[in-house]
Amino acid sequence: MTHPDDDVIENLLRTTFEGPVVDGGFADRVMRRLPPRRRRITWPTLAGVAAGAGACWLSLSSAPLLSAGWHDWMNGELSAQAVALLLAATCASLAACCWTLAEADDR
Amino acid sequence: MDDGAGTARIDRALAARALLADDTLAFEQLVRRHQGMVRAQLRRLLRGDEAAADDLAQEAFLLAWQKLHQFRGEARFSTWLYRIAYTCFLQTRRRKSLPSDDIDEGKAGQLPAPPRTTDMQLDFERALQGLSSAERTVLLHCVQLGLSHDEAAYVLAMPLGTVKTHAMRGKAKLKKWLADWNETSARGARQ
Numbered sequence: 658m659t660h661p662d663d664d665v666i667e668n669l670l671r672t673t674f675e676g677p678v679v680d681g682g683f684a685d686r687v688m689r690r691l692p693p694r695r696r697r698i699t700w701p702t703l704a705g706v707a708a709g710a711g712a713c714w715l716s717l718s719s720a721p722l723l724s725a726g727w728h729d730w731m732n733g734e735l736s737a738q739a740v741a742l743l744l745a746a747t748c749a750s751l752a753a754c755c756w757t758l759a760e761a762d763d764r
Numbered sequence: 765m766d767d768g769a770g771t772a773r774i775d776r777a778l779a780a781r782a783l784l785a786d787d788t789l790a791f792e793q794l795v796r797r798h799q800g801m802v803r804a805q806l807r808r809l810l811r812g813d814e815a816a817a818d819d820l821a822q823e824a825f826l827l828a829w830q831k832l833h834q835f836r837g838e839a840r841f842s843t844w845l846y847r848i849a850y851t852c853f854l855q856t857r858r859r860k861s862l863p864s865d866d867i868d869e870g871k872a873g874q875l876p877a878p879p880r881t882t883d884m885q886l887d888f889e890r891a892l893q894g895l896s897s898a899e900r901t902v903l904l905h906c907v908q909l910g911l912s913h914d915e916a917a918y919v920l921a922m923p924l925g926t927v928k929t930h931a932m933r934g935k936a937k938l939k940k941w942l943a944d945w946n947e948t949s950a951r952g953a954r955q
Contacts, residue, residue, distance in 0.1 A: 662939045662942065663935060663939075665942060666935050666938045666939060666942065667907050669884075669885070669888050669938075669942075670892075670903060670907040670908055670938075671907065671908060672885060673885050673888055673889055673892070674804070674808070674904075674908040675804060675807070676800075676804060677800025677801050677803075677804055678799070678800045678803040678804050678807065679800070680796065680799060680800070683795075683799050683803065683818065683821070683822075684792060684795045684796045684799055686822065687795050687799075687822055687825045687826065688788065688791075688792050688795065690822065690826060691788060691791070691826065691829055692826070692829070692830070694786060694829065694830065694832075
């Protein structure tokens with residue numbers, strides 16, 4: 658419970674506070690001086706994605722499961738390898754979607 | 765819906781537009797919505813120096829524009845702005861090597877009075893100047909700017925316990941002043 662003197666003091670503090678200042682052209686002055694925002698550099702991200710994709714391709718290109726799955730998929734055969742490849746691609750897409758939604762929610 | 769929550773949602777939406785679409789009109793809305801309180805905060809911190817407070821407020825808003833990607837929406841946008849403005853104030857004070865703004869009783873009596881004040885408000889202003897800088901700053905943010913203790917701790921970069929202690933000590937000193945003031949005015953009325 659608050660002491661009655663606390664309320665008196667808080668009321669006095671609020672009464673003596675002048676409150677928000679009237680704009681009087683302040684916002685216009687700020688907007689005139691607004692510098693162009695520095696763009697975030699995108700090339701390290703793009704280079705990272707390209708390097709990752711390249712490394713992934715190099716390490717998996719010799720795997721028989723991947724080449725067989727890819728071959729079957731391209732020929733329209735729903736073999737076990739093709740289904741495994743499809744499932745892996747679906748899981749990766751879902752994970753990317755979840756991550757994007759979580760990031761968007763944070764903003 | 766709670767008005768404060770609605771305001772915070774609008775602020776977050778404007779900040780997102782300003783950031784993602786580089787929308788200066790959205791940022792202008794944010795400046796117009798918050799300039800009044802940020803300038804009031806800085807005027808209090810700078811003891812009524814309006815020109816210096818407006819310069820600092822401008823610096824704070826320009827900094828907010830550049831650092832907008834750091835606003836993650838965990839705190840209210842207004843609280844985030846108060847923190848930037850308070851940091852600008854501290855940096856300026858350090859840069860100019862200004863002494864701590866704790867002043868003695870004699871100097872407190874010479875401070876300019878705000879317009880349209882009663883005797884009690886005038887005396888109260890002087891009593892307020894007699895508090896330590898930290899106590900005054902905490903009371904400014906917690907009572908006059910209407911922040912919670914948690915928000916004040918975030919703005920002032922102080923531990924929560926320290927904020928509560930300063931608020932309690934500041935109020936205790938003001939309560940003592942109020943008791944003395946009531947006693948003096950009652951004695952004056954009897955004579």
